[in-house]
Amino acid sequence: MNILVLANVDADGLRDWDVVADQVAAALRQRGHSVDILGVGPSVRPFVEEIERRKPELCFNLVEQVGDYLNGDVAIAAILDLMGIPYTGSGPGELYLASDKALGKKLLAFEDILYPRFAVFSKDAALETGGNLRMPLFVKPLKMDASIGIDGDALVRDSNAMMRRVLLIHDEIGDDALAEEYIDGRELYVGVVGNQKLQALPVWELFFTNMPADARRIATDRVKWSVKYQKKYGIDSGAATELTEDVSSRIQHVCKRAFRALELSGYARIDLRLDETGHVWLLEANPNPQIAKGEDFAASAEKIGIGYDALLQRILNLGLRWQPESAA
Numbered sequence: 001m002n003i004l005v006l007a008n009v010d011a012d013g014l015r016d017w018d019v020v021a022d023q024v025a026a027a028l029r030q031r032g033h034s035v036d037i038l039g040v041g042p043s044v045r046p047f048v049e050e051i052e053r054r055k056p057e058l059c060f061n062l063v064e065q066v067g068d069y070l071n072g073d074v075a076i077a078a079i080l081d082l083m084g085i086p087y088t089g090s091g092p093g094e095l096y097l098a099s100d101k102a103l104g105k106k107l108l109a110f111e112d113i114l115y116p117r118f119a120v121f122s123k124d125a126a127l128e129t130g131g132n133l134r135m136p137l138f139v140k141p142l143k144m145d146a147s148i149g150i151d152g153d154a155l156v157r158d159s160n161a162m163m164r165r166v167l168l169i170h171d172e173i174g175d176d177a178l179a180e181e182y183i184d185g186r187e188l189y190v191g192v193v194g195n196q197k198l199q200a201l202p203v204w205e206l207f208f209t210n211m212p213a214d215a216r217r218i219a220t221d222r223v224k225w226s227v228k229y230q231k232k233y234g235i236d237s238g239a240a241t242e243l244t245e246d247v248s249s250r251i252q253h254v255c256k257r258a259f260r261a262l263e264l265s266g267y268a269r270i271d272l273r274l275d276e277t278g279h280v281w282l283l284e285a286n287p288n289p290q291i292a293k294g295e296d297f298a299a300s301a302e303k304i305g306i307g308y309d310a311l312l313q314r315i316l317n318l319g320l321r322w323q324p325e326s327a328a
Contacts, residue, residue: 009039042067200252209234
């Protein structure tokens, strides 16, 4: 097939996640496909012109944000729909639902899926609360992902600290703020692959081996991206340990229910907490998650014998089968 891998660019060219685009392109070429990488910048016209010129049979969509536009991934998927170009991952509606964490929680509530109670502090001063909240609270940007805006101060224990954090997110990050009850427990991830028929990958866990006993186990920006910090505190991820088959199956079932509730397609990663009483709390769903070779999603697939190139081929096939809704 003639495949175009879509990746983010800025004024300086491909950003640091272009390594993932290279990995995806190389793996697909090994499967016999003709593959090029197209950088997607803030201007839509060059993107549309390149799509029309190259005429790809499918786009492997790795776009996360376009310029300063938070929902750039939504727009790119919508443009591809309008142009009739198949692509991997979720469509514009699903991407928007997942990006708005508060709206996503409302859909989860309809399906009786357990999630932390929350409140939204909009930049226009509007307040929406999902119940009476108990401290401590975890305050983070409403729509940002990749742990942007999440550090050690994201966990607050009084109303003054909460409002300082809310204002920081408004002023420095430019996003609405989401405050949700902190759930103490194990940090778990589950990859889900499929459209109608879903497969949940093995339960993955974020380990904090050398963290002080009184420290909160939170996936901050440093936890996710600082190699020095990871080495210091023994932070690593891998197959979840000491889970019974029944608990693992229950966690995977919850993740597939969330995938369907948010009408996702292709592939996604579901982030959860397992508390000491055995309750499974859904934190958020991430459509089109990090797909780099050796990272959590690909590693969990490898655990059950799905190699990296085979995983990408499956995602590609799902993209070909998925079709946007159209008028009859």
